[in-house]
Amino acid sequence: MPNLTAATALSDSEEIRTADPAVSIQGLYKQYGNGPTVLNNINLEIAEDDFIGLIGPSGCGKSTLLKLLGGLESKTKGDIQFLTQQTSPRPKMGFVFQDANLMPWLTVIANVMLPLELNGASKQEAERKAIQLIEMVGLGHVKNHYPRQLSGGMRMRASIARALTIEPQLLLLDEPFGALDEMTRDDLNEELLKLKQLQAWVGVFVTHSVTEAVFLSSRVLVMSANPGEIYREIPIDLPFPRTSETRNLPEFQQKVVEVSQTLHELRNLA
Amino acid sequence: MPNLTAATALSDSEEIRTADPAVSIQGLYKQYGNGPTVLNNINLEIAEDDFIGLIGPSGCGKSTLLKLLGGLESKTKGDIQFLTQQTSPRPKMGFVFQDANLMPWLTVIANVMLPLELNGASKQEAERKAIQLIEMVGLGHVKNHYPRQLSGGMRMRASIARALTIEPQLLLLDEPFGALDEMTRDDLNEELLKLKQLQAWVGVFVTHSVTEAVFLSSRVLVMSANPGEIYREIPIDLPFPRTSETRNLPEFQQKVVEVSQTLHELRNLA
Amino acid sequence: GGNKADGPQLEKVLLMTDWYPQPEHGGFYQALAKGYYEQEGLEVEIRSGANMRDIRSPVALGQVDFAIGTSDTTLIGIGRGLPLVGLFPYFQHDPQCVMFHPENNVETLNDLDGRTVMLQSSLSYTEYMTKTLGIKMNLIPLDFSLARFATDKDFIQQCFVTSEPIHLANQGVEAQVILLSESGFDPYRHIFTSQQTLQQRPEVAAAFKRASIKGWQEFVEGDPAPALTLINQLNPQQTPELMAKTLRAIKQYRLVKGNDAQGDQLGQYQATRLQAQYEQLNKLGLLDLPVSWDSSFQY
Amino acid sequence: MNATVSRIFPPAIVGVSLIAIWYLVIYLFDIPIFQLPAPHDIIEAGSQEQSTLISGALQTTLACLIGFFTSLLGGVLISVLLAYSSWAYKGFYPYILLLKMMPVIVLAPIIILWFGQGLASITVITFLICFFPIVANTTMGLCSTDKNLVDVFRVYNSSARDEMLKLRIPYAMPYFLTGLKVAAALTPIGALYGDTVAGMGSGSDAGLGFVVVVFSSQLKIPALYAAAFTACFIGFLFVSLVNILHWRLLHKWHDSYAQSN
């Protein structure tokens, strides 16, 4: 496969696109202060039904890209547009940060209820939805605990539940399952896809697990580092809904190999 | 395979033991405050050349066990003995925490030098060793940055470098490579094994990656949750030194399958 | 005693005043400026005691040799067990008074009844007026500031007849005064020392008294310029014009020499007055321990 | 039980030692009663002047209460305002500092002009003395919020109000409570000072500040100390109040209590 630049990769994949773009990123650059360029000319269109997996070496700018999408960092150059029908300039967002970032003074349930409360939901409604998601991530038995009483994985799960309660239009996940064991991870992967069906968000997630990337994504973007660029886009045209059986399909294995090989190829370039 | 209790699992594996025990854990219990029992009757002997992989579901007590070994939590019952020849009651330790726990006011290099300085090394010596390890984890170009200027994976790598600078006798690692991409992870796995040869520490590490557990460990301990117990011990009798080729050995794949199956078995029990 | 100046070796003496350098201390500065103390073999340091909460304690402790006070507070101190003794009065009558605005309709101290008055809480006058004369006032503690008096036409506050009315007049504010001694309670303003100093160094006390009285005599009847120059040096706030007015008031109210007709005399106590003060204080219950008024003063 | 003992024991030991040293100093250097009375003199004088002290203490407690709570309220409000807007911060902070640094002797006439002699002015002076530690600490706390947690609120489109109420204020609690502790310790000083500058000097309106001045000028030194300790006792009440608040608000999550877990 030829070594595509970000721009050609984009036009290449355009043909596969079906749904309308929900987010459009054009010529995005990011530099912290006057440090080196972290993101270099990122161009990306995200469709209504997309769930995009970002994969790439440590420090290549994945979290930065997510933060830019979330409006948490200022861009140095370029443009990010949200093309939702909503009137508000920004879609309703859910964000799972790389660290759990729970409020230490709130219990698990209060942490999970927080986004709903910030968006004006009633206490009862917030609590109902929160409990549902807390059960989903398997924290029902510790819902009244404080963050410092949780294990690392439990904290991340609370953070995932928090991002999902508000039924976001755009869901950004930064290595959400990195601190979880494979079983829990697989379960949550499946739950997440079910929720996507239900809540119909556009999603972008970062992962270091190739199988997870393939399982969840509609497209996998492999990023290269120094400066961060989209090295290649790999569409994952496995049918939805995907279940645990999907993992055993030969096409699945094939895609896993393709992504892995791309990563190896990238590495050998460096 | 029969469902072994921790105790019989221990006596079972006793026969395989060759070297002298360096750490001996007997009847260890842990409860936080008056919460539920987190660790339930843990019995474990760790030999001089052991590198033990802990694997198990989120919240089962892996971090707690490591903290008890590190003397950071008080045990509720039981005994932990260090049988090193050293006169000091505790061996020299290195600890990679689940979170990076870097000092925010110190640069990367100052953070990595810290343990050496705390142990009375000269500034030059500390700096020399620190730079060596910073290069190893691939952070040479950001050695004068502050933690908040690093990506999540970079912070964890700095934390790994910090734990290794003091050439510990006992190395405890809590999901050290969880935030890293597979390439970097594999590289560091190999580097770590090389260092083990050189520095000759006894190691215990937590991981959620079965392949990593198999690649690094002399024995894999599968833990079950609620309360945390050692469900099974799986000796990994692959020869050292292990390199990237080891991963392609059929015995390696076989062990990976065995550990995975144990995890599945454990899950189906719950 | 004798005028024996022991060579160049001068006896160090510390006098603590009750305020910053001002013409009300003029006699002492005159004696200092003219070298009268030196002639008596004394090296006197005059220190401002404006900020000492109570000057009696350091005197009793021997940290200060001589200090300015009033005869009643000295008696009260003795009543609290302080080994003090009055040495000589330099003002025959206390210049403390109340001042008020002319439109305030105060003619006598009795008119203060029911008024709010800013008075120093340590004043025996206050006790005397309320308990003995039955004048009921709302007291507020004195802060030595004139700002409120200048702006509040109803305000009544304590002052020195030689000082505040002059400052006020300088700023165009007219104030009327009534001397507190008109209440019938009439203490001296004097120099006191400790029993110990008096017993161990009687000649120093006598020399200090002589030189000081000489200074005062000259300050009110001779040329006060040396004292005034020295005061102005130490406290530039005391301008020559200001001091001239103060000096005029001191003379006008005959503070230093008193009323000859009633037996007042510069530097001398009168036994009858001391005894009367003692009895007034005793009746007010201000004397804790038994006090002998007779042995409490050098007269 | 044991916890109580370990709370009471150290201050008791230190207290007893201090009293022993106190007596020792008095007897060794032969310090007269009017310079430094012995503890038993103070207790005796205190019981003799009991009624004056109690009525003074009540009056002063009232001033302390009003001053403390208004400075709490005012301090928090001002801090929140300063933290809301960096413009407000840059614009007003220097003048708040100025107010703090103005000698009371200058401010007193203005305060009395506006609030009249008596309780109102005393509480204003108490307020002025207490509120700055609260403002400085709370402002610092509100500005120190963990950027990662701010990001969470930003992502969820939090209103500025919610960000303040649900993030910055809880995060600033440890700072705020420290400021409050300093303010609580300053409260009796403020009220006493207010008494001497703007207080009423007679009858049941006289606060401890006036009592202190009177005792001092009448050279009733042991009684003066008794009055001072009474003032300190009021201060301790306030500090204890803050300590209880501190424990209630922080012990569940803050690291200053993590050790005790």
Added chain:
Amino acid sequence: MNATVSRIFPPAIVGVSLIAIWYLVIYLFDIPIFQLPAPHDIIEAGSQEQSTLISGALQTTLACLIGFFTSLLGGVLISVLLAYSSWAYKGFYPYILLLKMMPVIVLAPIIILWFGQGLASITVITFLICFFPIVANTTMGLCSTDKNLVDVFRVYNSSARDEMLKLRIPYAMPYFLTGLKVAAALTPIGALYGDTVAGMGSGSDAGLGFVVVVFSSQLKIPALYAAAFTACFIGFLFVSLVNILHWRLLHKWHDSYAQSN
């Protein structure tokens, strides 16, 4: 350039408005000069009394300097001691509070007894007023250390000394600096008060506290204000010093500066 403008602009605007209000109040309510002089009166009086103010300011600055730095040193030492040992904390903290709450009128005679009238006593009083905010804040900071970071030090067998020097103290910096800011703002008040309680009242030894009392008793109200502003100016110097320190120590890593990045 632009940054400087945005630093200067807000306080300038507020300042100008305050002065406008000041004049307005004076003219609207016809407030006499004795109550509240107009700014130009104050400036005029200030230039007339220039020499007195300058010599007073120098003397007061000296007292402030010594008082501030000793309270810095003493406060930090005491805090470290209190944080080292919970026994010391429990034993001594109540008595430090007591010292803080003791009215200066009670302490002054004892201080003068030991340190004599003059600069030494003034600085002791300044010290007493300034050191408590430092102690309270620093102690809270030292006790708030992130437990996870303490764990790092424990694992590496850190000596108690290193834990204090290399972990607790840097971690407590934001708290410490806040306390220091409060102390800096209290410094001129402390020195002025010290002047009136233990100062020398004449010649070149007279500090601004003396000047304030004299101006006040002579009804030189505009000059009184000039003296007060001079004292505030000294305070601003100290606060600026602390602000510079704050920036130098924290801007690289602390969240109170993260926003500006």
